[in-house]
Amino acid sequence: MTLFGNFSDSSLNLLPRDGTVNYYGKIIDREDANRFYQKLFENIEWKNDEAVIFGRKILTKRKVAWYGDEGFEYTYSKTTKTALPWTEELLILKKTVEEETGEKFNSCLLNLYHSGDEGMAYHSDAEKDLKKNGAIASVSLGAERKFSFKHKVTGEKVELVLEHGSLLVMKDETQSYWLHRLPPTRKVTMSRINLTFRTIDERQ
Template identity: 40%
Template sequence: MSKFEPSPSTTGIMIELPDAKLQYLPQWVETNVADLWLRELSQQTPWSQPQIKLYGRSIAVPRLVAWYGDVEASYRYSGLLHEPLPWTQLLTEIRERVQQQVAQMLNGVLLNLYRDGDDAMGWHSDDEPELGQQPLVASLNLGAARRFDFRRKGGSRIEHSIVLEHGSLLVMSGPTQHHWQHQIARSRKVSEPRLNLTFRQIIREPIV
């Protein structure tokens, strides 16, 4: 039995998509606390801008990133291996609060800083093998509101969109990552930064 029990008052909104389990909690954290987290994390995080290979060319990802986690929680995505930075006191406090909400242990967090509407995240699923059979990804959103789109894997049409607001939490779990992709598209309407923290559990196969 999990030691975590989510509060009944923070059950949020269930987003109805087939073959998905999506929970959205607007105003999950108080505005003054979200403001503080945004300011401190933006200033204190050692941001990097990795290069990825795309059609044989090296290009910089259109956002700044940082990966924190337990010692064993190295994480490979987009062809890059990310070794975890050690948890800070603030990230430890935020992780404990997220774990209480989702009733699950989480040993890593990916921070993405979208400096303005020109920064984006392309279509993808968080379905790397080290995330397990049914990955749970808890996405904390700070700063500018951005539209978050879903489309079926293999499809091209946006099936659902939600605006992720300052201080909100989006929880994707169950079969979501196996059937759906998501993106943060560029937007000329956005001029303020957005900071996104996606908590997850890295699973390592035992060495035999």
């Protein structure tokens, strides 16, 4: 297992094989990150996430929201969401991320974790709605949390800590070969907002 500390060399690929993950560190200063966190917490149309497991619909404690250039539909965990129009704060963050990465995005999935008790199990973002091998840019606001990758074949693991105001980018074949998760922890009592800027494949 490789555990990366807090650093910001965006040219370094954190994965040893089969994909690309770059960590940019803090791209938003603390004061602005605090402001964005508060605005998003108050203004985003948060809803408990839904998933269908063994034919039963369950609601998670974690809350989510889905925004985009138009009313894109996005299906995961056997549920479909329709994108809401961008808010002012989301457009500013989208522009910031696009300038940092040189990528273009047309949608954003947001997650609100109320404390360290809430997390996300291992999964990959390889839904058919998304551009294949496209970049996914993850912005973290609020509590610092550990983030883990695991290779689907070899079981290799890579972990790092996502800082308040930081940017992580997953691209190329990462979703095909790697799983990722946000492990729960009782050490964190503060809440965290995660924004994942994505590209819906409009040709479908």
